[in-house]
Amino acid sequence: MDDPFHFAFDLDGTLTTAEILPLIAAELGLREEMALLTHLTLNGLIPFEASFRLRFEILRSVPLRRVQAIVAEVDVQPDLAAFIAGRPERCSVVTGNLDLWVKPLAAKLPCRWFSSRGAAGADGRVNLLEVLVKGRAVQAIKAGGGRLVAVGESRNDVSMFEEADVGVAFGGVHEPVAELKAISDYVTYDASVLCRLLSTF
Amino acid sequence: MPAPQHVLIPAAGLGSRLGHGAPKTLITLGGRSLLEHQLRATAAIEDVRIVVGYCEQEVMSAARAVRSDVLFVRNPNFRQTTTLQSLSRAASGLSDAKVLIMDADTLFRPVDFDAFVAASADVEALLGVSARFSEQPVYAHTDGSGAVTSFHRERPSGLEWASLAAVPASWLTDQPMAVFEALTPHLPLPAFTVDRLEVDTERDLQTARAWLDAHPEFLRDV
Secondary structure, three states, X not given: OOOOEEXXXXXXXXXXXXXXXXXXXXXXXXXXXXXHHHXXXXXXXXXXXXXXXXXXXXXXXXXXXXXXXXXXXXXXXXXXXXXHHHOHHHEEEEEEEEHHHHHHHOOOOOOEEEEEEEEEOOXXXXXXXXXXXXXXXXXXXXXXXXXXXXXXXOHHHHHHHXXXXXXXXXXXXXXXXXHHHOOOOEEEOOHHHHHHHHOOO | OOOOOEEEEEEOOXXXXXXXXXXXXXXXXXXXXXXXXXXXXXXXXXXXXXXXEOEHHHHHHHHHHHOOOOEEEEOOOOOOOOHHHHXXXXXXXXOOOEEEEEOOOEEEOHHHHHHHXXXXXXXXXXXEEEOOOOOOOOEEEEOOOOEEEEEXXXXXXXXXXXXXXXXXXXXXXXXXXXXXXXXXXXXXXXXXXOOEEEOOOHHHHHHHHXXXXXXXXXXXXX
């Protein structure tokens, strides 16, 4: 009897049709600077943890409610959302993004979530408590038994793919980074093709 | 029975005999790469899976220029594995679904290819055979009804295995052998004759180019 497969999805640029942090950065007129940081991070020129701390420092001056309002407007890829809604107990979102910021998306993607952790401080500003290491999230999912398919596109997904049984690089929004493709079992650029593949697991 | 809903194209190999450095599937004939010819031939099939390895980025880019919904199956061990093993990776998860398999470096005569696909709907499995011989043919021996009863590298016959078939995906097992060897336990199987050009050597390529000039029916219209 084969173990059932679980599915772990990256959020930004995989499940969402736009990257979230640049949208928040636009509030501060720092869209270009954020895009530069994102580009450097996607391609592994800055390690994810350092990059996220830097981006967090820049973006924490945006009031939390405003961030959540921006995130609430972010579209999720409809085929993938339907896939998750059809089997939420087998799906997880695994994102380095901050839990307080991406909370509005939990309603659109009602499965298990792993994210970086923050807390509202006494001064009303958000404090960063822990940056998620995706590989550890996958270990936690697999500890419950079963095998896992990981779906992502950036350098930050490498640790997730290393712990997964199957890796699918998905270029829905932008080209998956070479380092991730190099450890992927499948590469696709079409969301309905991705869902069709995932349905065979 | 339905026509195959899946096509698996092994394009991970080296094509080293041609000495071009680029993978064989990207060689152009009639103004299009061999890969593009395969994708045009299979435009009506929903699930297209291309196995990539050697020059995988170039092959993926070339495929995406023709069709945006290809599923790429990576075979990073392409130097140590056989075409069958590439196909086995592509067949994963498809259980007994009927799949079309076709080499990435062969130009099939369009009318024959389309007829093959149509004919494959009526049988559990169908093997493509050809009367035009490649450099190292795998001969197909047939019985009175035209079914293939055996394959032989050493014993000539009038037909050779054309590296084109419609088979249950489960027949494509992860074994270090040739595709025809994996099909052998399932013989006899019905055969269907197709005309095709293979490009294995520099001489094949020159011959093919001259042939196409004289035989435009080998090229699909846009």
